[in-house]
Amino acid sequence: MSISNTAELVFQLARREVSARYKGSVLGIFWSFVNPLLMLCVYTLFFSVILKVRWGDSPQSRSEFAMLLFVGLMMHGFLAECINRAPGLVVGNVNYVKKVVFPIGILPVVSICSALFHWAISMVVLALALLVLGYGLPPTFPLIFVVMLPLILYALGLSWMLSVLGVFLRDINQVVGVFSQILLFLSPVFFPISNIPLEYRGIFMANPLTTLIEQGRSVVIAGQFPDWGAWSVQLLVSLAFCFLGFSFFRRTKGGFADVL
Numbered sequence: 559m560s561i562s563n564t565a566e567l568v569f570q571l572a573r574r575e576v577s578a579r580y581k582g583s584v585l586g587i588f589w590s591f592v593n594p595l596l597m598l599c600v601y602t603l604f605f606s607v608i609l610k611v612r613w614g615d616s617p618q619s620r621s622e623f624a625m626l627l628f629v630g631l632m633m634h635g636f637l638a639e640c641i642n643r644a645p646g647l648v649v650g651n652v653n654y655v656k657k658v659v660f661p662i663g664i665l666p667v668v669s670i671c672s673a674l675f676h677w678a679i680s681m682v683v684l685a686l687a688l689l690v691l692g693y694g695l696p697p698t699f700p701l702i703f704v705v706m707l708p709l710i711l712y713a714l715g716l717s718w719m720l721s722v723l724g725v726f727l728r729d730i731n732q733v734v735g736v737f738s739q740i741l742l743f744l745s746p747v748f749f750p751i752s753n754i755p756l757e758y759r760g761i762f763m764a765n766p767l768t769t770l771i772e773q774g775r776s777v778v779i780a781g782q783f784p785d786w787g788a789w790s791v792q793l794l795v796s797l798a799f800c801f802l803g804f805s806f807f808r809r810t811k812g813g814f815a816d817v818l
Contacts, residue, residue, distance in 0.1 A: 572671035594680040630747035636677040638738040640713040645724030666717035696781030711796035715803030
């Protein structure tokens with residue numbers, strides 16, 4: 559199958575997956591806007607109104623706290639959606655596995671594209687919120703898509719690995735669910751990295767999400783350019799990790815039909 563045909567197949571499958579998620583609902587695709595907006599409101603109410611949590615030591619409005627929180631939540635949410643679905647990608651598509659001509663390696667790519675669509679919608683919601691609340695859009699806002707590139711590659715590599723493990727180790731679903739929740743609290747989603755005591759900060763910095771979330775906030779809220787050195791390191795590591803995941807998938811996919 560040519561690259562153009564494969565790309566077209568990925569696009570069609572991703573579009574069908576997004577449409578199927580909202581099929582039969584009253585609001586339809588509009589739910590992709592409503593969900594991140596509701597999540598933003600709930601977390602803002604709980605952390606900034608009830609608990610009166612502040613972002614670091616500097617004072618800020620409740621709306622600014624909400625924007626900072628939102629960026630981290632959506633970046634973690636993208637990765638969590640990808641890895642939580644990954645173990646069931648091959649198991650849930652047995653009909654594709656048994657088709658000789660179907661490139662089953664694209665199943666994780668389709669899942670990533672679907673999650674990326676919903677993340678992009680959340681960025682549209684964030685942009686509208688910044689405009690409505692009077693903050694304006696910093697000129698660096700589009701760079702969030704550049705900042706996301708290493709995270710997309712990490713997610714793709716993990717999806718290839720977990721989709722294989724999901725075939726041979728059915729309990730992996732439960733492990734991944736717990737892991738994604740732990741990852742939420744090992745990432746600077748609800749607080750800046752500067753709040754972490756120095757003796758524990760290394761644990762958080764070992765998490766690739768930490769650097770990417772901090773840089774995401776810099777470009778969409780503070781109007782600052784990413785730390786290109788740190789970003790380049792993340793890109794190289796994520797490329798290697800993605801290649802490792804793809805190689806693992808390619809070497810093991812021959813045994814899928816025997817198990818499923």
